[in-house]
Amino acid sequence: MSLQKSFLDPATTSLKVCGVTTPADAHKLVELRVPALGINFWPNSKRYISPDLATPFLKELAGDIVRVGVFVNADPELPLRLLESGVIDIAQFHGDEEPDYTVPFRDAQLPFIKAVGVKSSDSLTHIADYGATAILLDAHAPGVYGGTGDAFDWNLAKKVIADYPQLPVLLAGGITTINAESAVHDVRPAALDVASGSESEPGVKDFDKVQALQSAILRAR
Template structure:
């Protein structure tokens, strides 16, 4: 099943919407961003809610800062978008016992092969759109054909895909490329704020395509039949 992360949450309403729609992970941005929240606020946003696992988004923080933020926000995992080394990722995993994901901007050049050094150091790699000077959050897709190369370099590492995902294109991604997970932020927003209906429809679309895939593999899935015939 494709894992789903709804990222860039800033309100209790957004957290509730993601939880009720069935997200696997919710993301809080601690790096400088228009969606930035302080680690101490995460407890307020999730208090009393049956929230999915919490992932903090960071860019080039020290190990000490990561440990402090992880404790303050009671994180279940860390998503690292900077130039964090495999050694730092490994140390963070060892000291916290939490998930560590390495975000990787897909460049389609020799630099991409460096991701091989993170094998064994991280729990997942999140492929995102490369843009000079931006550490993610571009709202644009990258050519998904590049996913195959990363599977060759990381045969036993789950691969998540981010960058420009919406309810209109995530079905194609899941159908054709079968990522282990998807990560969306701006694609489930209206006027810069998380939209509960878009969150719900995004998650429904992913689950629908998961169901279609299982049917194609010969697994009975009563809920997906008619929608699968549309493609």
Template sequence: MRVKICGMTNIEDALFACELGADAIGLIFYEKSPRYIAMEQAATLVAQLPEHVAKIGVFVKTPPDEIRQHITCLGLTAVQFHGDYPLDILAQFPRESVIAVARVGTDFQVQTLTQFHEVATAVLLDTQKRGLYGGTGETFDWQAAIDAKAFAKIILAGGLNPDNIAEAVVSVNPYALDISSGVEAAPGKKDKAKLRRLFEQLAPFLPNRQTKGFPFD
């Protein structure tokens, strides 16, 4: 199981998460997000990260050429597509580097995830909330994530924090976990005590573990 800490905006938080055992950090390139990071700042940040830690770029309705520019300049490991991207856009990128996103609401149908088989290596499930693309701080019914495992490699997101992370692992056992607002002191600023407690809660599920990034094997 992999652990991604998303919404990084500064090197201090990123390095601390890596020290605790994060396999990946998420960088949000959506200007309306309180966790937005400009490409210039991101370049300084990723240059100091351990080599084994994956760098995931999070994009919302960003044109493909602009995404490619970020990939080239930052050496991104994978790209996370929010905002109802058409499948033909996702198909322009190598499948092994594409994370599709499905927002789970009351009308979510797990069978719809089959559309991503040919274009994405994994699907991130997040809580559906109008006007927001991640960072809701709210969970959804995890039964949807359990059922979704039959249709895709699942990255579980949405309201995860030190208090519910163990239950999430036991209940869902996803390919990966994605945590953002649940370990923050404020939007874009991580809380070291929460991060430490998160990994303490995860320790029983990650015995003798060596971080290997997001190879999607």
């Protein structure tokens, strides 16, 4: 099974550590065998890193970890270019993108994750319309992009997983070393997506926390 298929396999929960900003942190995640990392290419994020700075070390990591580029209402040219040039493996759209936005990626059969802010069951109505490789469920926060660090009602995530059993679902929002085991045990997502819960300050990874998250996932499997 490829790294990407293993990472997104709905049958078992894996880990994506998002908000990586340095080559050293990226290489350490590979050393710890974390399945996936996320790089935030939204300029207004406190974890932003420019594509020019990220490209060299992301290319070095090809084949060692799944590299996810996070975009917010970006001109599609940027994620298309980074995917097609092998800088990232998957694009993640974390803004107000409509299903039409994803057409070029679907046409080119390029993998992408669509993030959906969950407020109520009504938030989940159009999930299938994106044709996404996977769906990421996060807390609803209008005007706040790239993740809030807040949790939402995980029963809604369980409903999505039940309704779309073949669609990989990533669970994000307020996941920490304290509740990660419960998140896996109760929801059974394809992956936990963690940014603030894996760091000592924005953009600086805390590898004791990363390893605690890994242990929590293993205990709950």
